[in-house]
Amino acid sequence: MPYSTQFKDHLAHPRNAGELADASVVADETNPVCGDRVRLSLLVKNERIEAARFRAYGCPPTLVCGSVLTELITGKTTEEAKQLTRADLLNAIGGLPSRKHHAAALAIETLNSALARLP
Amino acid sequence: MALRRVYLDNSATTPVDPRVAAMMARAVVENFGNASSVHGFGQQARAAVDRARREVAALIGAKQNEVVFTSGGTEANNLAIRGLCEASASFGRHIITSAIEHPSVSGVCTDLEKRGWEVTRLPVYQNGIVRLDDLTEALRPDTALITIMLANNEIGTIQPISEIGSLVRQKRAGGQKHLWLHSDAVQAAGRLPLNVDDLGCDLLTMSAHKLYAPKGVGALYARRGVRLKGQNVGGHQERERRAGTENVPGIVAFGEAAKLAREELEQRSSHDRALRDRFETAVRSGIKDVVMNGDREQRLGHLSNISFRYIEGEGLLINLDLEGVAVSTGSACSSGTLEPSPVIRALGVDDEIARGSIRFSFGKDNSEADVEYTIEVLSRAVERLRALSPLTLVSH
Numbered sequence: 001m002p003y004s005t006q007f008k009d010h011l012a013h014p015r016n017a018g019e020l021a022d023a024s025v026v027a028d029e030t031n032p033v034c035g036d037r038v039r040l041s042l043l044v045k046n047e048r049i050e051a052a053r054f055r056a057y058g059c060p061p062t063l064v065c066g067s068v069l070t071e072l073i074t075g076k077t078t079e080e081a082k083q084l085t086r087a088d089l090l091n092a093i094g095g096l097p098s099r100k101h102h103a104a105a106l107a108i109e110t111l112n113s114a115l116a117r118l119p
Numbered sequence: 120m121a122l123r124r125v126y127l128d129n130s131a132t133t134p135v136d137p138r139v140a141a142m143m144a145r146a147v148v149e150n151f152g153n154a155s156s157v158h159g160f161g162q163q164a165r166a167a168v169d170r171a172r173r174e175v176a177a178l179i180g181a182k183q184n185e186v187v188f189t190s191g192g193t194e195a196n197n198l199a200i201r202g203l204c205e206a207s208a209s210f211g212r213h214i215i216t217s218a219i220e221h222p223s224v225s226g227v228c229t230d231l232e233k234r235g236w237e238v239t240r241l242p243v244y245q246n247g248i249v250r251l252d253d254l255t256e257a258l259r260p261d262t263a264l265i266t267i268m269l270a271n272n273e274i275g276t277i278q279p280i281s282e283i284g285s286l287v288r289q290k291r292a293g294g295q296k297h298l299w300l301h302s303d304a305v306q307a308a309g310r311l312p313l314n315v316d317d318l319g320c321d322l323l324t325m326s327a328h329k330l331y332a333p334k335g336v337g338a339l340y341a342r343r344g345v346r347l348k349g350q351n352v353g354g355h356q357e358r359e360r361r362a363g364t365e366n367v368p369g370i371v372a373f374g375e376a377a378k379l380a381r382e383e384l385e386q387r388s389s390h391d392r393a394l395r396d397r398f399e400t401a402v403r404s405g406i407k408d409v410v411m412n413g414d415r416e417q418r419l420g421h422l423s424n425i426s427f428r429y430i431e432g433e434g435l436l437i438n439l440d441l442e443g444v445a446v447s448t449g450s451a452c453s454s455g456t457l458e459p460s461p462v463i464r465a466l467g468v469d470d471e472i473a474r475g476s477i478r479f480s481f482g483k484d485n486s487e488a489d490v491e492y493t494i495e496v497l498s499r500a501v502e503r504l505r506a507l508s509p510l511t512l513v514s515h
Contacts, residue, residue, distance in 0.1 A: 008441055012437075028509060055508060056508070059434070060433050
């Protein structure tokens with residue numbers, strides 16, 4: 001499948017990769033069908049996401065969705081982050097074939113899982 | 120600076136040899152006649168096809184009238200399996216094959232299964248090789264065809280075809296006269312010395328573009344006396360087995376490539392093996408947590424299939440491609456399914472190993488510098504993807 005230059009750039013240079021030592025919350029979700037996994041650490045202060053880090057295992061769209069997600073949510077309030085949809089993420093990536101939409105779904109699910117666990 | 124480009128996907132296809140391309144270019148212009156025409160132009164094209172047929176036959180120790188030119192390996196496999204089964208349906212409708220065949224074999228078997236044939240798929244074990252005991256047990260009085268590849272396209276493992284050929288001969292001598300052996304030798308032809316009589320094969324598939332010729336031409340060896348029902352009808356070409364005007368330039372190219380492969384086989388295989396072994400040694404010493412897939416000895420010398428733990432193959436493939444290195448992967452993403460490579464899974468490994476498998480296949484145009492560059496790029500990419508992988512958290 002041909003991937004866009006922007007997509008490949010995220011794959012070769014993932015943004016915000018890793019873990020936050022002082023994370024407010026960590027969520028780790030796996031797609032039971034294909035085994036793809038996304039892990040997200042958030043540092044939240046005054047209901048604002050000050051930093052986000054991710055790790056991911058799976059096909060390239062899963063890695064790229066993790067990378068793009070951290071860029072999208074950094075600086076947003078938790079309420080704003082809750083409004084993010086799979087479609088927002090797909091738009092930010094520049095689209096994916098429909099059979100790869102599960103990658104965006106997993107990233108959004110991991111984000112929602114993290115936000116739901118915030119104290 | 121221009122990006123360095125290293126082609127390590129010679130099992131997918133090979134770069135066309137300039138000597139083959141030159142021969143083909145001449146044939147396009149000079150041998151334009153229809154090889155079925157009676158006039159001089161046609162006879163000139165016929166002579167070129169016959170010369171090529173002799174070369175292709177010589178590569179596998181066959182007689183020239185036992186070679187049927189096709190559009191490629193897939194068509195040759197279709198003709199061999201479907202053509203044989205349809206011609207001998209009244210004698211038996213049981214096929215034995217392996218779990219690691221190319222889709223152009225497994226797909227035809229599945230299709231025949233839907234049409235009333237029974238198919239036994241022999242397992243392979245961790246080494247990626249079928250066992251003769253399993254085959255003996257699977258044989259039935261109504262077995263019409265055994266179709267097992269000579270060497271696997273993903274892991275390169277070499278199957279015991281000559282032993283299977285001996286067994287088939289014994290069975291035939293014992294009265295099972297309508298049992299035939301086909302082998303898909305697309306990966307092996309030009310890389311291993313092959314002789315159809317030593318192998319005991321009745322049908323054998325080859326493809327030109329795996330031996331430095333262009334795409335669009337292949338061949339099926341069909342031993343004299345083997346009945347095949349033509350799958351392409353509407354012409355008398357290829358002794359009624361494959362109707363259609365011959366692809367003269369493609370066939371000429373295949374003939375030249377087969378001649379060169381025969382003449383240079385030893386030199387090419389020791390070159391490829393040296394590069395592959397150098398590469399594997401460097402991977403083992405420089406990168407942790409790798410799994411080498413397939414038997415270490417009984418395999419093609421130009422190919423290495425390695426799983427890199429904690430990462431998925433396609434991400435690694437794209438990272439390598441961004442630095443100019445071309446490889447293949449058995450990951451699910453690349454196949455467009457949710458399941459990773461059936462070949463790697465047939466080895467009994469877990470999904471993570473199957474998803475992280477990469478095939479590096481060397482060829483005559485690769486150099487030691489290519490190996491060094493690939494190792495450098497590969498080590499960096501694996502490290503980067505592992506730093507990203509949550510799987511390393513629990514394991515390290």
